[in-house]
Amino acid sequence: MPAQDDQGAWIGLWEDFQKPMAGNLGTGVILGSAGKLAGFAETATDRLILAKVKPGETLCYYAGAGWKQSGDFSSRDDWNAYLASWAKRLASPVKIARLDAQ
Numbered sequence: 001m002p003a004q005d006d007q008g009a010w011i012g013l014w015e016d017f018q019k020p021m022a023g024n025l026g027t028g029v030i031l032g033s034a035g036k037l038a039g040f041a042e043t044a045t046d047r048l049i050l051a052k053v054k055p056g057e058t059l060c061y062y063a064g065a066g067w068k069q070s071g072d073f074s075s076r077d078d079w080n081a082y083l084a085s086w087a088k089r090l091a092s093p094v095k096i097a098r099l100d101a102q
Helices: 076-091
Strands: 003-005 010-015 025-031 036-042 047-052 061-067
Touching: 003 076, 010 047, 010 076, 025 047, 025 076, 061 076
Parallel strands: none
Antiparallel strands: 003 010, 010 025, 025 061, 036 047
């Protein structure tokens, strides 16, 4: 079952394969912090993340995957927590400022 987060603007899917040796696979898309979430849509075969973009602006998004056999993700909850964490970091980037000595 696909998961989504209206606050963090991400969607994800964790697929449980029938062959235990194949491992499970997570896929996800996170909308960049400058993007404006417009919602989600679903068709018979797809789930979409919708974003508002003005003409001439660049839309930034991040897509990725995780595999259970990597040892990084053991479950759907681990994968969804990873996506939520990434979205949170993108929404609050680290800012570095130079402090000039006087």
